[in-house]
Amino acid sequence: MSYTVRLPVFEGPFDLLFHLVKKAEVDIWEISIAEITGQYLAYLQSMKELNLDIASEFLVMAATLLRLKSKLLLPRQPRPAEDEEEIFDINSPEELFNRLEEYRRFKEAARFLREKELEQQKIFLRSTGGRKLMLMGRQQTFYTFWEGPYVLGEIMRRFAETAAAAAITPVIGGIEDFPVAEKMAFIYDLLERSGKVLPLKAFWNEKGGLWELIAVFIAVLELARQRKIALYQDRPFGQILLSINSTREKEQKHGA
Amino acid sequence: MERERQKTLIEAILFLNEDPVRLEKLADILELPREETREIVAELQHDLAAASRGIRIFEVAGGYQLGTPPELAGDLERAIGEEGGGSISNAALETLAIIAYKQPVTRAEIESIRGVKCEHVLENLLKRRLIRISGRKEGPGRPLMYSTTPDFLKYFGLKELKELPPLEE
Structure with missing residues (x-):
């Protein structure tokens, strides 16, 4: 007999941490580092038991959390600034909360975009199959050539298409x-x-x-x-x- | 030109264009002030809806474009055999949200907020033309900076970037 266990998929360590905070039903600013670290590690453990690939970022975050926790337990000791580069560069619970808070705001924004996407998917916008028209009004239209590689690429693509269709003289x-x-x-x-x-x-x-x-x-x-x-x-x-x-x-x- | 003819002309121009047509462009063609042109478009928009027509005018990416009424979505999907057009992954959506609000922004800045590497996500978004490389940041390594495109606005049915709600505090 086999079981199918469904674990929610997280986009990254912040996503998982955010989920844990939400599950604890406390404000981000009130969460205890010790508690969240324990839950975070438990989650990684269950991923390991299920033989899931654990992205390295999750492990780095685990280390970051453990360091934060140990720092809180040990008497403070002035430490020289570290040179080594760290992905998260989080040195205090406040910093962690700030980062989580920032992540949460963009997650909200992503949710807004998802709603707009669903709305817009109900609308099929007019498509002429790639043929583009130049509308000429009273004023002459000019292309801004140097708007960036994105636009330049588009101009070159259209130019190549027109040339290939032999619609203009060589x-x-x-x-x-x-x-x-x-x-x-x-x-x-x-x-x-x-x-x-x-x-x-x-x-x-x-x-x-x-x-x-x-x-x-x-x-x-x-x-x-x-x-x-x-x-x-x-x-x-x-x-x-x-x-x-x-x-x-x-x-x-x-x-x- | 009488009003009805102006509306017919706008409908025809929008029919011919697959990209959003700017209000200034329409005003230019009709040789009318913008405000008056906007009124005519609004009237036409209203006419199409009132007559239950199969085409509607939408305001996307800074212009007007023809599209189908949302209530037909189900029937149309069946008719043209297109399924709700593959949605964007959560990872890509998060990345897009960050770019939309912080543009122009570097990969490192995005990764620092998300806490994960974003290289592949960015590549895919570039391929889908939802973002573009908009320059380089002055500083060590002069990293590339990313911004959203008009296609981004079209994909999410946004008139302009200002339509994005302010980030929650």
């Missing part, structure tokens, strides 16, 4: 209108003649549009790769500055 045709080699020569020549550090936008004719910008950008990257020019930027997404790579010129002179 990309290569567009780029050929602005030969990159020509742009490279133009940029290098201008930098050399001016002998100054120039911002990227000095090389980009705004009337040229997106393809022009792409061609200039590829040309700049290629020049930098060939170490003919140096690129500077004082902060992320800041202005990009270009100059002739003087270290390379020196190298060449030495080599000659």
Whole structure:
């Protein structure tokens, strides 16, 4: 004859502790460390008897609880600050209660989300099977390109889809209108003649549009790769500055 | 444009879009002030419900989107053979709650609150597009920071993040 024992599943040590506090029907702030430690260990023991895997976090919490308990039993002794890293870093019952309290608040929030999820699962939102439309109003719509990798990934995915569906003319045709080699020569020549550090936008004719910008950008990257020019930027997404790579010129002179 | 035609146009635009359409966008298309547009949408919302139509307008993720009436859920699930769309695990829900309230937040901060490792949970949430990587925290190791996405709002039927109740004290 076999028994099926059902143990509640806990998301982590805080979840289990919270459950024990609730079962004891006392306020989080009134629970005795000794009592809760005993119950916590008893629970781990029953998990062990049932041959359940016990995640390491549960064991670390057991150790943390035992240390708290022993600290309360022993006369206080000033101890030098510990360097070792601890997952829980809990050194007093107050800290434990604070952490439990914080966990409880988010557990409540998770319960709110679960309710909303159930409500929303009753509603099927309009789906066009992945086809997205761009609505054009009176004002022109622009994409914010640098909102983050999440959005960028989405833009690239859509772009790939459109390209794969051959709904637009091949990309290569567009780029050929602005030969990159020509742009490279133009940029290098201008930098050399001016002998100054120039911002990227000095090389980009705004009337040229997106393809022009792409061609200039590829040309700049290629020049930098060939170490003919140096690129500077004082902060992320800041202005990009270009100059002739003087270290390379020196190298060449030495080599000659 | 007369009122009825404006309502018809809004219904058509919402029908064509699978993403929520913002109020500003609709106002722009109708060439009307926002407040008036909002009234027209509300009227249309009311019309659809009053006529017991199979489509309704919902306010999600900062815009309007068409969807089906909740009372049809059971019949629709049978009809299209879709079961209540796999719910999110408790672990994922806890993690989402923390991100929703504390965003942008690092993995270490989430793990410290939950008391468990969250690597896999975060990976799954990223895959489901309920969260996104929103930057790096300045400091040792420059850890990644996570935030919720518009899909998060859609999934839980929220208009905006402000709709989340304040955390209990």
